[in-house]
Amino acid sequence: MEALLALAIGVLVAAAVYLMLARNLLRFIFGLVLISNAANLTIFTAGRLVEGAPPLVPVGLDAPAGTVANALPQALVLTAIVIGFGLFAFALTLMFRAYTTLGTLNGDEMRVAEPREPGEGSAMR
Template sequence: MEAVLAILIGLLVAASVYLMLAKSILRFLFGLILISNAANLLIFAAGRLTPGQPPLIPEGADAPFGTVANALPQALVLTAIVIGFGLFAFALVLAWRAYTELGTLDSDEMRLAEPREGGS
């Protein structure tokens, strides 16, 4: 199970790096979604996989019996998803605004703040 997840994370990262190397901001953003999901899966996998063992404490006991899933990485992933979602929404709006204001999504063409030498 870990091996499958590790390969999946690797594939996601590879795909996202490929996308993020593109000039287009939109492709970069798609890459960003993929890599943030890869990071979330990474945390999930780093917390060990324990399928079918929910971290529930039986009635009357103080601690769960035997091996149960680690709830902390899942809480971390949840936080990371929420934060990532907010930041991504902002980045998307910014890209839209850049497209309407600057008329391009090609990062090479965005030279307003750093003009080339000798004008243009």
């Protein structure tokens, strides 16, 4: 199971890096979503996987009987998902604003804050 998840994380990261290297900011955003999910899966997997044993304490006992799944990584992932969702919503809105005010989604053409120097060539195409 770990190997399978590790492979999935690898594929996610590879796809994310490919997308994030694009000049188009929309692709970059999609890459960001993929890589943040890869990070969440990393936490989940690193916290050890236990199949079919939810971390519940049976009635009348003080501790769960036998080996149960680790609840902490799940709590961490849940927090990270919520935060990641908020940030992603903001980033998406920002990219939309960038598209409407700057008229482009090409990262290389966004040079309002850092205008080209007189001797500097135009961006590579």
